[in-house]
Amino acid sequence: MVTPSEPPKCPTRLDLCIHDIFLCVLTVLALLGTVIFCLLHPQRPEILLSPDGATWQAAHWSKHDAKSPPSSNNTTQVIISLTQVTAELTRGEELSLNFLLLQEWSDPRLIVRDGENGPTVQNIEAIKGNGAPIGIWKPSLGLAPTHVADKSTEETWLSKDGRVFRSQPLTFIVSPYRSTSEYFINIFTTREFSTGAVALTWDSLDGRNPLSFKNSTLGIAPIVRGEGLQNSRLLYTTGHCEMTYRATSLKRSCLQVRFKLEKIPTLYPSKDLVLYFLSGIIFCLVPSSFLVIYFVVTLAVKVSEVKMTKLVRVCNLARGKKLIISSGDYEQFLRSVKTKFQVETDNDIILEDDHGAEVDEEVFPILLDQGIIPAITFKIVGEDAASDGSYTPQCQQIYYINSPAPISPQSPATPASPQGEDYFKQALESYIERKPDLKELVSNCNAERLVDSAAATKLINDFVSVLIDLRGDLPSTSDQLRFAKAIIEIIPCWKYPDSIDGIDILYDTVNRSGLIQTRLRWIHRNVKEKNPLKSLKRPVASGAGAPISNKQDGHVQIAADDIAIAELNSSLPEDEVRRLMIQTLEHRNYLRGTNENSVLRVYRKFLECGFLINFEFQLMFPANAAKFLDTWETLREQILTNCKRISKSTALHKFINDNAGNWDRSTGALLALLYLIPPTAHGRGKGARCKIEDAESRLVKYFKSGTPLQSILDTWDSDISQPTLVYLGDDKTNPSTFFIICDKLALPLNASNSTEAIDSLFKAHYVIGTKYDQNLDGLWKFMQIHVFQLDIQNTTLPRKAKQVLQQLSSLSESN
Helix, strand or coil: CCCCCCCCCCCCHHHHHHHHHHHHHHHHHHHHHHHHHHHHCCCCCEEEECCCCCCEEEECHHHCCCCCCCCCCCCEEEEEEEEEEEEEEECCCEEEEEEEEEEEEECHHHCEECCCCCCCEEEHHHCEECCEECCCCCCCEEEECCEEECHHHCEEEEECCCEEEEEEEEEEEECCHHHCCEEEEEEEECCCCCCCCEEEEECCHHHCCCEEECCCECCECCEECCCCCCCEEEEEEEEEEEEEECCCCEEEEEEEEEEEEEECCCCCCCHHHHHHHHHHHHHHHHHHHHHHHHHHHHHHHHHHHHHHCEEEEEEECCCEEEEEEECCCHHHHHHHHHHHCCCCCCCCEEEECCCCCEECCCCHHHHHCCCCCCCEEEEECCCCHHHHCCCCCCCCCCCCCCCCCCCCCCCCCCCCCCCCCCHHHHHHHHHHHCCHHHHHHHHHHHHHCCCCHHHHHHHHHHHHHHHHHHHCCCCCHHHHHHHHHHHHHHCHHHCCCCCCCCCCCCCCCCCCCCHHHHHHHHHHHHHHHHCCCCCCCCCCCCCCCCHHHHCCCCCCCCCCCHHHHHHHCCCCCHHHHHHHHHHCHHHHHHHHHHCCCCHHHHCHHHHCCCCHHHHHHHHHCCCCCCHHHHHHHHHHHHHHHHHHHHCCCHHHHHHHHHHHHHCCHHHHHHHHHHHHCCCCCCCCCCCCCCCHHHHHHHHEEEEECCCCHHHHHHCCCCCCCCCEEEEEECCCCCEEEEEEEECCEEEECCCCCHHHHHHHHHHHHHHHCCCCCHHHHHHHHHHHHHHHCCCCCCCCCCHHHHHHHHHHHHHHHHC
16 A cells, blocks of 8 residues: 655745845845945055056056145145256347256155066056046246246156156246346245145255256256347255245245346457567568569459450441440440441541440440440531431431331431331331241231230330330330330231220320330340349329228318217118118218228128118219119120130139039139239239239139028138128029128128129129229229229229220120
8 A cells, every 4th residue: 555645735824934034144244344344445446557557557547636735634745856958138128038848856645566577666647547647746836937848748757666757838028126137936826835744945956957958968057049149047946935825925935047148248359469479470471572562462453354355236227237345445345346347547436325424535435334224326527417417316227118228317306307106017017027937926916916925015015125126125104105106017916995085004104004015125125134223213103993092181071960870770670771771871971981990890781781782882873773683694704715726824714614514604603804904913912912822712702502601701811801701502503592791790691692792792892992902903803993983083904804805895896
């Protein structure tokens, strides 16, 4: 019989409670033991040797107090020294000092543990704590007077035994103390001044010197040099000073170094020593002194003869021209002329300069001493004037015009002669006939009714050489004027349309920038480099091309209507704004005329209303307000069609081929016109000429739609202060929003397209009362004269702008 086994007994509830209580007690005891252990053995920040033994690393560094000195009970001693000291006198008696400020102290918290191996000194930047450089306490020092610190090269080094070394490059400009030759620098603590936890001492331990110079030799103090001053030796002393903490009147010790400049006396040899030395030289050199004197005198004579020898250009219309060497002897020169030109020795000759004045024996040597010797014409006494050439101003070249008989040029003194006006034309036609390539170039220009830039350069170089052959290196203004008229008769398409005689491109009576004048100046400049002469320059009439040309002297001051201006700058409907703008127009004209104050600063409504630029210009110039919109479309197409014919500039052709299509047609034409009238040199002291690409950015800038206007103003180039057009849109060919930025102020425009925006951009110069950007001066003056027709009589149009105007006019007539 099988007896069933009994099931195991289940634990009672009491047994389970005892078991759980026992586990909880054990857990609490373990946690309590851990806390007690941590309290008895707290984790402290320390620096340990890295596993690779090559560097150091920090542990628990978050517990390090980098704001407190190493010891809270004892005073921390910081040892100070100055090294690599250099000095220089600047701005009179001020002393410029450069040196390294070295500091050394001990910090027991930084002693490296287990540091038998590895480096003995480590840069603090190389010690890592949790992946980043550690921070340690450093003394906070102040120096008087104020100094400049180069923190980028400051270094801090840590030694294994806890010593810290710190170097700081400093620069001082120190004034002398109470008008003496002494200077001082004080070094003191700042953060720990009131507590006295830090004390500064000079590094004089073991006989070390607390100050060392960079360029000293054998311990001698360096020499300090100053511009225009006597050299001095720099001496110094180090010591202590006392400073008072203002808050508590607490006094603490500080370090002081005093410098003193000791002038170095100039040593001169004594009188007896000089006499002894000279007597010795004389005694030794007596046998050869006479020989030396002989050679010196002979050399001086030879040099004088060479210096007096000059080349003189002599001419006679019947006998040609020759160069003759002369030393200033008048009679010898006459004999040389007769020999060179094969004139009978019994014949008497008379010399004349290039203006027909007789040159006699008394004047001839003085004439040779001039920097540029004029050409000498000679006449044979008794010969017929028609056969010997008589007098002709600079008989440089003989021209034969449809006849083998020579033409006798007419003197400027007799302009009423039948040959007076036609002489230059005949000479030019004869010259062109003898130059097939030049004849073809003139024929092509007249056929195409256009003289482009390359053709203008070639023609003016050749033509001016003819003028110089006829009238010498310094032709008179009347000769240049008549010569320019002769060129216009030969090449009629070169005539400038906006003047009576049409010679402004060739000869500019106001601005002296004609092609003939420019070429002559270039020739004279090259001549002056070899024969410098003091030249007198007449003042050039300054063109009033700036829009503030309405500025007048002695104008009546117009007081501001403060009530009207305040009302105008408030929120108003458009019709009220227009009424108040008309009411205050005279005051704005006064501001524009005197430049007393900026219109934009007083009348802030220009920064809010997009219609005000055009409305103000309409009030100022009612007859000229619509001229741009009426003529620009035709002018735009002329520029885009003919610009590549007008100029062979590589930059222009690259812009037309690659970039013009990126803009809408009006903006493309405006930029093409800028390439035709590029920035020019401004003259000495007036700023450099900018590149054509930079000039583009001064004219118009494009930004993507959605670009914040404030970000545009914040990043605006401060050098661009004149009105500049700003486009916003999806691309350059279809701008949707327009602004004008002037002096970093944004003026909105109610323009529906770029043509209206460009119209407002020009008008803004007059409305604001500002001058043209000097790099865009030629472009805007072209617009002012040719398009808006403003202030024509008082504005000097640059030559390049005149050329473009003449070329466009000629091409439009031919079409």
